[in-house]
Every structure is written in structure tokens, then in C-alpha cells.
Amino acid sequence: MIALDTNILVYAHRWDSPFHDKAYSILKEISESNVSWAIPFPCLHEFYSIVTHTKIFNPPTPIELAIEQMDAWLASPSLQLIGEIPADYFKILKSKLIIGQLQGPKVHDARIVSICIQNGVSLLYSSDRDFNKIAGLKIQNPLITSQ
16 A cells, blocks of 8 residues: 655645646546555644645645645545554554654654554655655655656
């Protein structure tokens, strides 16, 4: 199963992003297929926080449009929203934090990786290179042609 990180969601939503066309095409293809795909709950929260933030976008996405966008993704029958599962979640997260010596904002990335691993995700689409510092999950930037 492929999961999508926040940045792919933001780029697909914001027409003013230089990566909009590519991200939109990727998200459309995934969401309209019969293959299961995932969005980690923290990425959905972060998407909303970013696109509605007045210091990030001028103008920001209006609240109603951000909610409509999330509703549209949630309407995909093949989407799975994934989150922490109490059994073993902290064990997985702890190992990522210790092995990677992660601190500060990288803890959020370790959380996303741990959620993905726990929910059977095999590939995370992200343009955030910090994920490459966290072992245990294949990360791919689908916005560039050569990896």
C-alpha cells in the first residue's frame, strides 16, 4: 500500500504550487484506482494546518475549501486513513527515535513512518528528504523523474 505525506497533499491541492500539476496527477491516479492507498491522520491534520495558515499562503485556502478537499479524498473507496494502533506503536516509534537519534521536528516524521509500518504501508510518497534518515520504510519522491 502507498501512503501520501502532507507535502504531496498540499501540492496537489494548491494550484499555485510549482509541483501542483504533477502532485495532482499522482493523487488523482491513486485515488481513482482500485488499489488501497493511505493517508496518515497526522498528515491530514497537517495538510489543513498548512493550507489554511495565513503566514504560509497568501491567500490561504478558505476553511470551507480545505474541508471540501479532505472530504473529496475521503470519498475515495480505496482510501484508508491510518493512525497509531496501541499494540506495539510506541515500541516502533521508540526504535526509530533511538536508532536515528531523532529530535525536534524529526519526531513528527518518525511518527509518520511508525504509523505507516504498523499499518502495512510499503511505500511513502514524500518530497521531504528527512524521511530518508529514518530506516524501515521505502520513501519515494514521485515529483522528480529520476530517483
